[in-house]
Each structure stands twice: as C-alpha cells, then as structure tokens.
Amino acid sequence: MFRLNQYKFKEEYTYYMLQALKGGKKEAFRKDFLDLHPTDQMQFFIELDEDRRLRVYSFLSPEEFGEIFSELDAFMQRKCIVELERDYAIEMLNELPSDDATDFFGLLSSKEADYFLDRMEKEEADDIKQLLRYKKGSVGALMTTDVVTVTVSDSVADVMKRLRHSESHAETIYYLYVTDANNVLVGIVSLRELIVSDPERQMGEIMNSQMISVSADTDQSEVVRIIRKYGLLAVPVVSQKNMLLGIVTFDDVLLLSHKQ
Structure with missing residues (x-):
C-alpha cells in the first residue's frame, strides 16, 4: 500500500486505472487500485462520473467498497446508495463498522432506514438500532460495538x-x-x-x-x-x-x- 501523492508518476498511475476501468480490465484495475492508500482510493473514486462509479462497484466486493464508502461525505454516500444494487448495498452495510453504519443511517429517513435494517443481518441491524437511540453529541452515538x-x-x-x-x-x-x-x-x-x-x-x-x-x-x-x-x-x-x-x-x- 502506498500514497498516490508520493508516487512520482501519479498522473500515469491514475491514467492506467482509468483505462482499466474503461476497458473492463477487472484484475488490472483491482491490482492497482487496492494497492493504494484508502484515502487515495476515496479521492480517485469521488472524481469519477456515474458510469465509471458503476464499473467500480462491479469490480469490488461489497466489503472492499465499504472501505471507500465509510470515508465519503454525506452527499456522496447518498448518491452511492441510490446507484448501488439493493443486494450489494445491504451486504456492504452488513460489513461496515457499526459506528460508520450508524453515521450513515443518521442521514436516512425512517422509511429508508427501516428498508435496509429489515434486510440486514439481525445482529448488525440490532447494533445499529441501539446506537441510533443514543443522544446526538454523546459518546454512545460515537462508539462502535465492533470490539475484541x-x-x-x-x-x-x-x-x-x-x-x-x-x-x-x-x-x-x-x-x-x-x-x-x-x-x-x-x-x-x-x-x-x-x-x-x-x-x-x-x-x-x-x-x-x-x-x-x-x-x-x-x-x-x-x-x-x-x-x-x-x-x-x-x-x-x-x-x-x-x-x-x-x-x-x-x-x-x-x-x-x-x-x-
């Protein structure tokens, strides 16, 4: 893993990832993209248009995309959740750390939140429901239940x-x-x-x-x-x-x- 801004051929590296996306070269894209630091993965992703974002979803597993999703701002998260296939989105939400998932659910209407919670794994959904009950600004609203x-x-x-x-x-x-x-x-x-x-x-x-x-x-x-x-x-x-x-x-x- 490395940071793209420390790579002397940043433009060339980015170009090859874009070409792999355009050409449907899944393994070539995965190799270069997953070698990047998560911050650079997120930065690369937010600069893509919708067609390229859809290709990224198809190239990454729900768990892998969840790493990017957690780093996105609220606007981009809302945009992505609309673009994602329902089953993919639900699997991704199951894989998110409970605090990150709770932050996202805080953006949704009650109806939207219930849709996903009803379809997620019960243990994951119950953790999120519990965290959503805590008062905003409290430690409970910030904590994660993913503990060893x-x-x-x-x-x-x-x-x-x-x-x-x-x-x-x-x-x-x-x-x-x-x-x-x-x-x-x-x-x-x-x-x-x-x-x-x-x-x-x-x-x-x-x-x-x-x-x-x-x-x-x-x-x-x-x-x-x-x-x-x-x-x-x-x-x-x-x-x-x-x-x-x-x-x-x-x-x-x-x-x-x-x-x-």
Whole structure:
C-alpha cells in the first residue's frame, strides 16, 4: 500500500486505472487500485462520473467498497446508495463498522432506514438500532460495538489464534477487553503485552485492571479530552453496572475534532 501523492508518476498511475476501468480490465484495475492508500482510493473514486462509479462497484466486493464508502461525505454516500444494487448495498452495510453504519443511517429517513435494517443481518441491524437511540453529541452515538473481548481464562496462544483467523473486522485490536460471563469489563490487555507474553499465560494474569472508561451518555468533548490527555488509542464505553457496551477509537476522535 502506498500514497498516490508520493508516487512520482501519479498522473500515469491514475491514467492506467482509468483505462482499466474503461476497458473492463477487472484484475488490472483491482491490482492497482487496492494497492493504494484508502484515502487515495476515496479521492480517485469521488472524481469519477456515474458510469465509471458503476464499473467500480462491479469490480469490488461489497466489503472492499465499504472501505471507500465509510470515508465519503454525506452527499456522496447518498448518491452511492441510490446507484448501488439493493443486494450489494445491504451486504456492504452488513460489513461496515457499526459506528460508520450508524453515521450513515443518521442521514436516512425512517422509511429508508427501516428498508435496509429489515434486510440486514439481525445482529448488525440490532447494533445499529441501539446506537441510533443514543443522544446526538454523546459518546454512545460515537462508539462502535465492533470490539475484541476475551475471558480471564483465555490463554495468550488461543487469543493470538483468534486474532489471526476471526477478528479481522474489529475496529481496533490494539486493546483486548477482558469480560466476565455477564459481559462486565474486568480488565484490558494491550496488543504489545499480548505479543511479549508467554503463550501459556492467561488473560487474567497479564491484564490491567486499572482502566479509564466512560459512560454512553458522556459528552463527546469529554472523551476527546481523555484520549488526548492520556494518549489512548481507544476508550471503553460501559454501562452503570460496568458492562462493556463498545469503544471510542482515536481515529473517531480525530474526525470529531476536525468537525468541531
């Protein structure tokens, strides 16, 4: 992956991607396009006309296009959702991080939102419905529910195996959240701690039980302050009974800061 603005033949690289689109050369386009940094993928996409955008949809999987969709502004998201085939759009929405999906659903009318939610996977739809209930400007409206949780008895080896094979859609894996049988947050394990620990050790042995957390009704400006003050990559969001509800990530805070 590289940034297009650092590539000395930017115009030539862009030209070949456009030619691949025009000529229906799917594999050639995918090779060049998917090598780009996501920001450059988005910038390339928004400069296309409708015919070329339709070709991009056909060349990328719903999950791959979801990476671009999440970065688009509200105007372009509305334009794309109209252009996409219904089944493709629904599959893409299923793959989006819950916070990104919730931001998009906030743009829709109740009727439009219900159409997609009724056709999405139940677990994904339920997460979005829950996030939509939180007051605008609160941490709950900003958080994602895509979180990696482990138990105190999980071994380092088992958790590493999970991360390699089944946690690719989590918002972040820099922190792992240790919960009990009732989903109460009892500790946090950093990815660094996981990597350097003996494979046979358990999460309860290496976790940090001294955690900074926030509630879902905390003002978003407060979580911005906390992340900046303590240099955190993510902050867990918990209920009054300390049940893990989700996390707010550093990149979400950066986006929020830019909007303020």
